Structures are given as structure tokens and as C-alpha cells.
Amino acid sequence: MEHDEWQKRIRRVSGILVLVGMVAGCTPSAPPVRPAGAGPASAPVSFYFVQMSDTHWGARDGLAMTRSAVGMINALPVKIEFVTITGDIISDSSRKADVMAEGLAVMKGLKVPVYYVPGNHDLVKGDVAETSVRFEKNLGPLNRAVDVKGVLCLFVCTEMEEGQARHPAEVEREWIDNTLRGNRTSVLLFMHRPPLYNLVNGSDGVVSWEDEYDARWKSFFDRHPEIKAVFAGHFHRDVMGWIGDVPVYVAPAMARFWDRQPSFRLYRYQNGRLNYWTLYPERSAIRSQAVPP
Numbered sequence: 001m002e003h004d005e006w007q008k009r010i011r012r013v014s015g016i017l018v019l020v021g022m023v024a025g026c027t028p029s030a031p032p033v034r035p036a037g038a039g040p041a042s043a044p045v046s047f048y049f050v051q052m053s054d055t056h057w058g059a060r061d062g063l064a065m066t067r068s069a070v071g072m073i074n075a076l077p078v079k080i081e082f083v084t085i086t087g088d089i090i091s092d093s094s095r096k097a098d099v100m101a102e103g104l105a106v107m108k109g110l111k112v113p114v115y116y117v118p119g120n121h122d123l124v125k126g127d128v129a130e131t132s133v134r135f136e137k138n139l140g141p142l143n144r145a146v147d148v149k150g151v152l153c154l155f156v157c158t159e160m161e162e163g164q165a166r167h168p169a170e171v172e173r174e175w176i177d178n179t180l181r182g183n184r185t186s187v188l189l190f191m192h193r194p195p196l197y198n199l200v201n202g203s204d205g206v207v208s209w210e211d212e213y214d215a216r217w218k219s220f221f222d223r224h225p226e227i228k229a230v231f232a233g234h235f236h237r238d239v240m241g242w243i244g245d246v247p248v249y250v251a252p253a254m255a256r257f258w259d260r261q262p263s264f265r266l267y268r269y270q271n272g273r274l275n276y277w278t279l280y281p282e283r284s285a286i287r288s289q290a291v292p293p
Contacts, residue, residue: 044271045186047149048076050083052264053192053233054253056121057103059091062255065262068281069254070109076266080112081148084155086233086251087119087192089139095131100138115155116140119192119234123159145179151186151269152226154179158193169195173220180224186272187227194232194250196241218244228272236260238278249276 050073056062073083090099107114116139124131132142142157156172172191180187195217221227221244230248236257239250254262267276 045149045151046268046270047081047151048078048266048268049081049148050264050266051086051190051231051249051251052083052254053086053251054088054119054236054255054257055085055103056088056091056253056255056257058096058099060256061262062091063099063103063106065254065256065281066103067106069264069279070106072279072281074109074111078266078268080266082113082115082146082153083110084115084117084190084231086117086190086231087158088121088233088253089116089119090122091255092121092124095134100134104138113146115144115146115153115190117155117190117192118142118157118159120159123157128159143175143179147185151188152180152183153188153190155190158191169216173216176220176224180226183226185226187224188269189227189230191230191232193234194239194241194248195230195243196239196248196250198235198239221246229274247274249274252278254281 052066052069054062055066057066073080090096090103116135118132118135118139122131122135122139136142144155146153146155154176156176158169158172160171176189227246230243230246232248232250233253235250236253237250237260238252239248241248241250249265249267251265252260252263254264256262261280262282263278263280265276265278267274
């Protein structure tokens with residue numbers, strides 16, 4: 001009798017579990033959560049792009065190194081979606097039409113779109129208004145948003161008119177805020193001055209960001225978890241830093257200053273993560289190399 005009673009209890013429990021399973025199967029479930037901009041699981045987002053910075057056309061060998069870099073980029077064994085120059089494209093020479101024309105002629109050799117970010121030597125202090133007009137005429141808008149395979153790339157101006165009532169960073173963040181309103185994709189942020197203190201040369205901290213300013217950027221990034229990374233220049237050296245959980249990639253200069261070797265970077269974006277390779281335009285040629293698919 002005890003055995004029969006046990007079997008009855010098992011059948012009752014099994015029936016209840018089957019009923020629960022049927023009800024659960026009829027209840028709509030929440031869709032699986034994926035990282036912003038990751039796309040369908042069967043189609044991950046992956047692409048390559050190039051960052052140059054501080055080319056300083058019109059000074060030293062900046063233009064010659066840019067010309068070499070263009071040849072190397074065109075010879076890369078992977079498809080590049082775009083090239084960006086993150087500021088100080090020209091060296092206080094925005095009024096020199098011949099310098100601008102020669103630089104643009106070199107950049108026209110690229111087979112992909114080029115997006116320019118203004119730097120402190122492009123929008124010249126004391127004459128930001130006029131040099132801004134020249135920049136927009138020759139190189140494009142001061143702020144720009146571009147969709148690349150579902151990833152939103154923001155190219156942001158960090159150089160503003162002197163004597164503003166607000167800190168220039170507040171103007172930048174306001175533009176980013178407005179641009180990201182309703183955005184549901186991953187974001188890459190390109191600027192000239194990195195939101196980091198330059199430890200090696202403390203004077204750069206004065207013309208870049210203060211500690212309090214870093215804290216405000218962290219608060220801003222916390223409100224925008226879709227921002228996956230920041231790319232900048234200005235320091236003329238390799239720097240890797242963090243603002244909260246957001247990595248800040250600072251590229252070295254293309255122009256030769258302080259005996260530093262000119263270089264630029266090839267990045268691979270893949271589902272919110274980034275790898276990069278450093279390339280040196282002083283090489284006379286680039287060999288074919290195996291690159292991850």
C-alpha cells in the first residue's frame with residue numbers, strides 16, 4: 001500500500017509540473033539582452049578603422065609622414081571603413097591656402113571616407129571664429145555623427161571660443177547629449193584633447209582637463225553606457241587611460257616633435273571591444289600579413 005500511495009503522489013506532482021510548463025510556454029518572455037550595437041547573434045558587428053593624430057601639416061615632416069601613411073593604409077590587407085585625424089591637422093597654418101591644398105591633395109589618395117576633428121592648432125587661439133570657418137570650409141563640420149555598421153561614431157570639437165560663460169566641455173557634452181537622445185546603439189567618441197591628465201608633462205593638464213573635470217566626464221559616461229571608448233591625440237605620445245569604465249585611447253603624433261617616432265593606429269572594433277596595432281610611416285613598404293578574420 002505504501003508503494004502504491006508513493007506512486008500516486010509522484011503522478012500528481014508530475015501532472016502539476018506539466019501544467020506549469022504548459023502555462024509558462026504560453027507566456028511571452030523578454031527577449032535576450034545583447035550589448036548595444038552587437039547586432040544579431042548570427043551577425044556580430046566587426047570593422048576596422050584608422051586613427052591618425054597631430055599631423056601638423058606645414059611644420060617639420062608632418063605632410064611627408066601623412067603621405068607615407070596614406071600609402072600604407074591603402075596597402076593594408078583588411079577593409080577599412082574610415083580614417084580619422086583627431087586634431088592638429090595643420091600647424092597654425094589654416095590661413096595658408098597652399099598648405100591646406102597640399103594636405104588635402106594627399107588625403108584624396110585614400111580610398112575610404114576621412115573624418116577630421118579640430119585641434120588647438122586648427123582653431124587658433126585668439127582667432128577661433130575665423131579659423132572655425134576655414135576648417136568647416138575645407139575639412140567639414142566641427143561636430144559630426146556617422147553611422148558605421150550600426151555603431152554611432154561621434155567626432156567632437158573640443159576647441160571653443162574664448163570667454164564663454166560655460167566651460168567648453170559643457171558645450172561638448174550638451175551636443176553629445178542631444179545627439180544621443182533616443183540612441184540604442186554603441187558609440188565611439190573621437191576628440192582632440194583627451195579627458196585625462198598628462199602625467200609626463202603636467203603643463204598639458206592645464207590646457208586639457210582638471211581633476212574636477214575628469215569627475216564630470218565620469219558622471220557623463222555613467223549616464224551614457226552606450227559610449228564604448230574615447231579616441232584622442234594632443235599629447236604626442238601613446239597613452240591608455242580610463243574614465244570610469246570607458247577606455248581612453250590616446251594616439252601618438254604623426255609629425256616628428258621631441259624626437260618621437262611618427263606613427264598611427266589601425267583599430268578593430270568587434271562587439272564593443274577594441275584591438276589596435278601601431279604602424280610606422282617611416283617604413284618604405286608594408287608587407288602582407290595575416291590578420292584575424
